[in-house]
Amino acid sequence: MLNSGLDWILGGRSTASLFNAASALVPLYLPTTGTDFSPLGALHSLGDALRLKGQYLSCNASIYREGRQTHPGRDVPTEIYERWLFDEYTRGGSIVIRRYEELNAAAQCLKNALAIELMSEISVHAYVSPASAQAFSAHFDPHNALILQLDGEKSWEVARNHYIKYPLQEDAQSQSVPSDELTRCDVITMQRGDVLFIPAGRVHRVRTSSEVSFHITVGVRELSWEGLAVALLKDARMRDERFRQPAKGEPPAWLVRLAGDLNATVNTELAVRRGFDRHRVDLVDSLTPPARAYLSSEVSTAIGPQTMLALVPGIYAATITYGDRVRLNFSGISTPGRPSYVEGPIALESTFKYMAENLGTFLVSEIPGGLTEEARVAIAQRLISEGLLVPASVISNQKT
Known part of the structure; x- marks a missing residue:
């Protein structure tokens, strides 16, 4: 469970420098953060992951080479598409895997944690490039980007003075960047464990060295x-x-x-x-949480005022008030892809907010809102059965 997505990425560093860089529209390079990125997938296991996800692969993986996307045609069978993909890779094309979190539970946790922590829409894409490859020509993105180098090496050329301030999505799609925009740039060689922050609108160009490269890009679309x-x-x-x-x-x-x-x-x-x-x-x-096996028919009934509870790892919640009613929404685990919620009178607002914002553990007896002991137990049982809460002992037992 990633309680703090940025802390995990930055290896425990303060995030102040990251946001200062964002406001100043300058890149931030963090070499060798000390963070273990292995849960996000190692290069040698990527091929196995792709082969197990044939249908996903044909929908989400593309080939880019020198700024152009290639495609084998429409309605190609999955087996042929997969073979074509790896053939193109051996010819120097980079594999771009969109929605990588659908392949990797750690990436899904990271996406969820960052979305709530930054109040931003998050995308996670993976890039697998052969040696001496360049997927895209000089360009800029309409959103901030965190690059995590998982394996191999990649060289980034980042323009020092050229950027588009607060670009729109259509700006990035329609505007090509002349090569001479990168005559004055910083050259950053990314190696395993490195992190790079590229602000929205900053022109850059990327090429692999003599090594195969595997990195993920976390797109951060801030609320404007x-x-x-x-x-x-x-x-x-x-x-x-x-x-x-x-x-x-x-x-x-x-x-x-x-x-x-x-x-x-x-x-x-x-x-x-x-x-x-x-x-x-x-x-x-x-948000869609990674699959978890915390729920059972006995869990919600065997609790009392002194039971220690926690949010299910990977689940995030938020409250919203409608007149005299309050709703607690959370990313559903029992029906993946569809949010779950519980609703009650406005008197439960402080109770629901406590559930949504508490990332630690707490006793049933500590649930606020002026409730009776019986009401606290009843609410805890309901939220356990819905998949939002779980006894802390269950999480501890599954980790050991």
């Missing part, structure tokens, strides 16, 4: 003011049925006023808090 405004409107849509009416005829006066007052709405403390809450709930709803 635009994203917060969207979250505010989404929250308003849930609360006010007028937003759900068909858009026919002239725009209603209330909508015109809303458009004019949007800036004031964003600066309203309660509205902003609701927008952040909505964004966090949406993040949680998008």
Whole structure:
């Protein structure tokens, strides 16, 4: 379980320098962090992982060479696609594996931890490159990127002065970067265990050395003011049925006023808090935990006030309030890919927030909210049966 995704990546270092680099739009290179990246997969085992995931492979793995993507054609059988992929790799093409967390449980934990820690959308892609290969020409990404070098070696050329400030997704897709933009650049050779932070919009170019390279890129799409405004409107849509009416005829006066007052709405403390809450709930709803075997029919019944509890590793939760009701959403383990939730009266708000924000262990008797002992036990049993909580002893036993 990665309680802190960044601490795990940075080998226990403070994250302040990382965020300072992000705000200054400059790269940050952390050689030999001391972090053990082996749970994310070793190069020699990658081929085995791919062969076991044929259908996944044909949907998510691509070949790039010198800035161009190649493809064998449409509707190619999985076996042929896999053979073509490795043939292209031997000819100098780089394999790009999107949604790598679907292949690797540690990558899934890392994605979940960073999403909640940074309040950001996280993507995890893997790159397997043969010696002397270049997958992409000079380019920039519309999001911050953390590069973790898992195996081999790779050379990064990062422009010193050329960057696009706060780029949009369409900027990165439509704009090509002239080669002369990299006449003045820093050259960084990434080796196993190294970490590199590339801010959004920073122009860079990458090539492997004489060694095969295996790295993953963690894309971090931070919440922008635009994203917060969207979250505010989404929250308003849930609360006010007028937003759900068909858009026919002239725009209603209330909508015109809303458009004019949007800036004031964003600066309203309660509205902003609701927008952040909505964004966090949406993040949680998008997370899929790795499969765990913590649940059993006996676990939830054999607890009492002195039972020590913890969140199930890989599960994240968030609360959101609707009028006089409060909901606790969490990434569902019983139905992967679909969020789970429990709902109750507003009086349970402090109780649910405690569950969502507590990453340590706690006794059933410590559950807040002015509840009776019987009510605390009942809520704990419900959340255990739903897959959010588990007795700490169960986690300890599975680790030994």
